Amino acid sequence: MAGYLIGFLVLAAGLAALTSMQRARRSRDAAADKAHSRPIYHGLNAAIWTGVPAFVFLIVWLMGQNSIINSLVLASFPGADALSGAEKSLLISEIRQVAAGNIFKEPTPEILAAVDHLKSLQSIAVWMMVAVVAAAASIGAFFGYRVIESRFRARHSVERSVTWFMMFSSLVAILTTGGIVASLLYEALQFFARVPVTEFLFGLRWEPQIALRPDQVAGLGAFGMVPVLFGTFAISALAMAVSVPVGILSAVYLTEYAGERFRAVVKPLLEILAGIPTVVYGFFAVLTVAPIVRSLGLSLGLEAAPNSALAAGGVMGVMLIPFISSLSDDAFAAVPRAMRDGSYALGATKGETIRKVLLPAALPGIVGGVLLALSRAVGETMIVVMAAGLIARMTVNPFEAVTTVTVQIVTLLIGDSEFDNPKTLAAFALGLVLFLITLGLNLIALRTVRKYREKY
Amino acid sequence: MNMLTDAAVEQKLHSTSNEAAIKMRGKDVTVHYNGKQALFGVNLDVPEQQVTALIGPSGCGKSTFLRSLNRMNDTIEGCRVGGEITLDGDDVYDPRIDVVELRARVGMVFQKPNPFPKSIYENVAYGPRIHGIARNKSELDQIVESSLEKAALWSEVKDRLNEPGTGLSGGQQQRLCIARAIAVSPEVILMDEPCSALDPIATAKVEELIDELRENYTIVIVTHSMQQAARVSQRTAMFHLGYLVEEGATDKMFTNPDDKRTQDYITGRFG
Ligand SMILES: Nc1ncnc2c1ncn2[C@@H]1O[C@H](COP(=O)(O)OP(=O)(O)OP(=O)(O)O)[C@@H](O)[C@H]1O
Ligand SMILES: [Mg+2]
Secondary structure: OHHHHHHHHHHHHHHHHHHHHHHHHHHHHHOOOOOOOOHHHHHHHHHHHHHHHHHHHHHHHHHHHHHHHHHHHHHOOOOHHHOOHHHHHHHHHHHHHHHOOOOOOOOOHHHHHHHHHHHHHHHHHHHHHHHHHHHHHHHHHHHHHHOOOOOOOHHHHHHHHHHHHHHHHHHHHHHHHHHHHHHHHHHHHHHHHHOOHHHHHHOOOEOOOHHHOHHHOOOOOOEOOHHHHHHHHHHHHHHHHHHHHHHHHHHHHHHHHOOHHHHHHHHHHHHHHHHOOHHHHHHHHHHHHHHHHHHHHHHOOOOOOOOOHHHHHHHHHHHHHHHHHHHHHHHHHHOOHHHHHHHHHOOOOHHHHHHHHHHHHHHHHHHHHHHHHHHHHHHOOHHHHHHOOOOOOOOOOOOOOOOOHHHHHHHHHOOOOOOOOHHHHHHHHHHHHHHHHHHHHHHHHHHHHHHHHOOO | OOOOOHHHHHHHHHHHHOOOOEEEEEEEEEEEEOOEEEEEEEEEEEEOOOEEEEEOOOOOOHHHHHHHHOOHHHHOOOEEEEEEEEEOOEEOOOOOOOHHHHHHHEEEEOOOOOOOOOEHHHHHHHHHHHHOOOOOHHHHHHHHHHHHHHOOOHHHHOOOOOOEHHHOOHHHHHHHHHHHHHOOOOOEEEEEOOOOOOOHHHHHHHHHHHHHHOOOOEEEEEOOOHHHHHHHOOEEEEEEOOEEEEEEEHHHHHHOOOOHHHHHHHOOOOO
8 A cells, every 4th residue: 555655756856846846937927036946946845835744744654554554453452461572563463463364273352353443444544545645745746836926936845855864864874874884882781781891802711502501691691702802803903914915915906017908807806805705715715615614634743633723714715805906906006106206216116116105195095904804804794604613712823713703793693592581681781792793894994094185 | 587687697608718628428329128229429518517408309318318428327227328428528338437426426317306215304315325425424414415415495494304205396396306406416417308397476586596506517408498508607509409510609500500400499499
């Protein structure tokens, strides 16, 4: 029904626009002085007045309708007052299931009566909705049409509406982010009500599985995130060790040495590398890289797990190469040609020019790119879920398995434990930590990149 | 706006009448950019310890010729140089010539001042460092100071050598670039419209500087200002549409040119 209504609103707005444009043209031709706005603006204005308020009504109505109907149905259900909140929602969902025709067991007469009530309420609601929306559209159209006269500043009015719309769009992203952060904070606080913050931040043992039993929740120090964070940074460090040198050197080669033809082939290839889904990198890490790394570790006489930090970090590094290379590429390209010419004209070789002029000049941009890549490495999930381990361990041997914050979040949330269990809530606390780390990295990175942009 | 004093005129006459040695020589120089010809058989001699001015309307190939003298054209993709250019009789496009060494001997100053985003000191020390000219820190200090001195910038920057070169005024930056070029002790200095971004006072300073530098260096300067060419140069070469129209002693070029195009250009009748 709502779909039809929206279609109707679009039609109505279009109609209002057309008639208003006609009227605007007439009034323009009739008026002695110059019209303020072109007819198209009068039309747009009328369309906005017709469509937008009615549309907002419709959305609000749709959001409120169900809960109002639910409470009306419950209010007339015999004995519903005595039920608890959870029982009420069970009851309502049963009534709705029956109304939708999904009958699992023979419904009681009370429920059948409630179903009838629900259905009648729903049909009333639909017609009321149609009436209200139609009324809103008509009133809007009426006023939108009536204000038209040659001096009416329809252009400003439209401009203002568009501004509002843009502001609303930008708010959507901000509000969503705010909501995510708020829910993260809320759940994390719940967690910290059960496990002390200091223990979480500084504890050296991470064994969330034991904490399933209530007598072991806190006290045991099973929720110390240090080893998990260690794993994240170990893998990120390995990834950066691969991606930073390779990425920067490839950028240097591409911008300074490679011929036109080589660049034309390799740059798109790098972009493709950037477009490979991380799941695929994950496969690659588990099936191809991990066994090789393991046999290498064993042949070195080190302890080597089937899943190793090195395999996950190495593949993650490969994933980040195009990222760093393209950002460094931009940084090099932004160094003015005059800098290079100045250096060459003094008899500097290409290598000297790159080392002494290009690199220092492009450094802030490169650092920004590296920090952005680091923030991605810290937050990367799929590769480590597939290729890193599950057991939190602090080891300097890269052939052993470590776990990361993201892996732990995933494993904590998979499974059937309740939502007020510290094990589940720990995921939110970890998420909050991760969020803060990546936020910090991004802020620093963006600042350095911006500073560098102002330089030339 | 004739800034030439009688003494200067006399000195100039004296120096041009002196038959000077040829420092650089272009023979049938042609340049193509991506197959499009920009220079057509240019024959031009650059006499030692004199200032040679290249003039001509925009796009006629002055910068192109200048850049081919120290092979800066090598850095432009699709640029091909033909003919012969010699420095002290040696072909600079000979494969055995080390282009790095060539550019150390034939320095260049660009139209827009382009100091590196480094300190004033580091800007001047850049060339000596990469060529290993100074044996120790105090020698390097010495080179930096004398180069800035020669570029008439020392007194203005001696207390702020560690500040970034990009923080100087446009005229100071250009003199810094000249100091930077001098620091590697080149034999020839090429200048591509070195004063076009400068105000009259800074221009006067740079011109004065060029006149002084002539004692030790051979200078080729591209300029759009006829007065400047007349003031600083001993020889002038007029380019048009990729051809060298005529060249000769500056005094003669400006008083009694052979070619009608030179006359028209100098008197401002075409651009
Ligand atoms: N990098 C380049 N790529 C392609 N063509 C070029 C390039 N540089 C110069 N040209 C062409 O070569 C011709 C000569 O250019 P050049 O820069 O030497 O002129 P110019 O005399 O220095 O002009 P101006 O006085 O404006 O600096 C022009 O037609 C120009 O379009
Ligand atoms: Mg030029």
